[in-house]
Amino acid sequence: KAGVTQTPRYLIKTRGQQVTLSCSPISGHRSVSWYQQTPGQGLQFLFEYFSETQRNKGNFPGRFSGRQFSNSRSEMNVSTLELGDSALYLCASSLGSSLYGYTFGSGTRLTVV
Amino acid sequence: QKEVEQDPGPLSVPEGAIVSLNCTYSNSAFQYFMWYRQYSRKGPELLMYTYSSGNKEDGRFTAQVDKSSKYISLFIRDSQPSDSATYLCAMSRTGNQFYFGTGTSLTVIP
Numbered sequence: 001k002a003g004v005t006q007t008p009r010y011l012i013k014t015r016g017q018q019v020t021l022s023c024s025p026i027s028g029h030r031s032v033s034w035y036q037q038t039p040g041q042g043l044q045f046l047f048e049y050f051s052e053t054q055r056n057k058g059n060f061p062g063r064f065s066g067r068q069f070s071n072s073r074s075e076m077n078v079s080t081l082e083l084g085d086s087a088l089y090l091c092a093s094s095l096g097s098s099l100y101g102y103t104f105g106s107g108t109r110l111t112v113v
Numbered sequence: 114q115k116e117v118e119q120d121p122g123p124l125s126v127p128e129g130a131i132v133s134l135n136c137t138y139s140n141s142a143f144q145y146f147m148w149y150r151q152y153s154r155k156g157p158e159l160l161m162y163t164y165s166s167g168n169k170e171d172g173r174f175t176a177q178v179d180k181s182s183k184y185i186s187l188f189i190r191d192s193q194p195s196d197s198a199t200y201l202c203a204m205s206r207t208g209n210q211f212y213f214g215t216g217t218s219l220t221v222i223p
Contacts, residue, residue: 004156035213042119042215043157043201056210090156097208101147104156 004105025093119214136202
């Protein structure tokens with residue numbers, strides 16, 4: 001059974017650019033959540049999508065957005081990149097609710113220079 | 114004040130030792146508690162899940178939740194070098210948005 005797949009694994013962008021990250025959840029999983037992981041703050045919740053609808057949103061600025069497609073695949077977009085956006089972005093999927101835990105992907109390491 | 118506090122370590126123990134990892138939290142509404150393990154360059158993987166207060170055991174791992182003290186623990190018995198990783202606690206009020214600790218780095222020395 002394939003796990004959660006995130007692409008690309010590594011990304012280097014320049015300040016002011018925008019970036020799109022992709023996540024393919026485990027087959028049959030309909031909920032996709034995104035987290036930002038940094039050494040100082042740990043994992044911070046960005047948003048959760050379920051059946052193409054954003055169900056929950058964390059405290060990130062509007063530059064961070066996402067969407068989910070009918071096949072449950074999800075994308076996350078960050079516009080007008082800042083140096084502080086450098087982080088590991090993790091996608092996690094679950095069947096319908098994350099009550100019993102997430103399955104995480106290996107993440108996309110974004111570096112903003 | 115952060116929602117979840119976790120001692121970052123690092124923690125270094127000899128093989129076979131009992132390891133105790135802890136988190137404290139401020140939101141008394143949290144009722145779903147989890148522990149994840151994260152190896153270098155990998156995403157976190159779920160180790161233990163508990164609901165509300167109490168203990169849960171799974172092999173060498175025991176998770177404890179004390180809601181009255183807002184304190185959760187993970188115990189690892191007979192620690193192995195393969196347990197060397199970062200351990201993250203996570204908790205939620207609703208089960209749909211989790212708050213994570215910053216992680217404790219553990220090294221088990223053979």
